[in-house]
Amino acid sequence: MNRILSVFSVILIVMLLAWAAYLRVPFVQEKVASFTEDDFNDSNIYTDLESISERLDREILNGSDSFTIYLKGMDVDSITKLNDGMDGIFGSGETYRQVGAVGDTYKKVTITIKKTTNYFVYNAYVNGNPIPETEKKANILYMQVKQILDTQIHDSMTDYEKELALHDYLVTNCCYSEETVQSPDSDIYRAYGALVNHDAVCNGYAEALQLLFLCCGMHSEFVIGKADGVDHAWNLVELDGKWYHLDATWDDPKPDQGKDALHAYFNVSDEIMEKSHTWEREDYPLANSMDYNYYIRQGLYFKNFDTYKTSAYAAMVTEGKARYEAVIENYQENEADMQFVFENNYRYNSVNWQTFSEGMYNVLVLKAE
DSSP: OHHHHHHHHHHHHHHHHHHHHHHTSHHHHHHHHHHHOTTOSGGGEEOSHHHHHHHHHHHHHTTOSEEEEEEESOOGGGGGGGGGGSOOSSEEEEEEEEEEEETTTEEEEEEEEEEOHHHHHHHHHHHOOOOOTTOHHHHHHHHHHHHHHHHHOOTTOOHHHHHHHHHHHHHHHOEEOSOOOOOTTOGGGSHHIIIIISEEOHHHHHHHHHHHHHHTTOOEEEEEEEETTEEEEEEEEEETTEEEEEOTTTTSOSSOOTTOOOOTTEEEOHHHHTTTEEEOGGGSOOOOOOTTOHHHHTTOEESSHHHHHHHHHIIIIISOOSEEEEEEETOOOOGGGGGGGGTTOOSOSOEEEEEEEETTEEEEEEEEO
């Protein structure tokens, strides 16, 4: 009898060990989890940060406070870098906590979300959702965004016209901040600083335009890169299926131009932008068109100085416009060239000029007094 019990015990132990080993097979663990975990499925399993970042972006715009995913081949610590690849305009990941596991292969992680002032403004303007009373700055920014869009934008406008109106509004109503050394959460880095305080650095300019563009239904992206080797931010805008760079900060040079809006970096291609700017090309759409460049659209793009001079003279002398900006290909600044403004007329006493050059693309701005 004891021998029978011993044999049975051995068989039972072997069966239990075999069952335990069977349960450790990843395929089996996945099958069990698909029945026991409501959210365990292919669409909720992640193996790289980029995909998680895209999911986080969607969850923020959908108004989520948190969401749960499964990591495969990744440590929880690795997703603490999740915010590094995001623009953070509407929100970011706040906490990352492992709340379970599926065998040895999958880690179940909950990510909580921290929403920005911009999110509440966007959600109120686009979806009509009320802004919480606790979000004081969001209420102020919302009123400013609504006032700008009500006065600058109307339904009959094309996206190009909307872009131009909002760009010119921002450039003429915001000054590049003198207080560039601030804490990371300072208003100078946010849309609030650019639109409410009228004082911002590049991040604030780009964030303000991104918020305004998205609120009026345009397609755009917030670009993080460098300009002349310094950290910088600007926008990419989609018009008729093609993408264009827009750098409002560099269109608002110091000293401040007052009510004069420059358009040197309004809808330019990668080829022009790369002369002074760098960015991770694979992270952003290709911009290889100049169809919607400001100067081309306005008939202010010239192949040589002689054709430029004819047009500039007609505008400044015949029509009396004291300011004229245009592109001249392969132009090198020459003080003697500017004397054409005074030929056969006494309209102006003096003329000042600025040039903004990116290779063949040379913007010349004349201002006479």
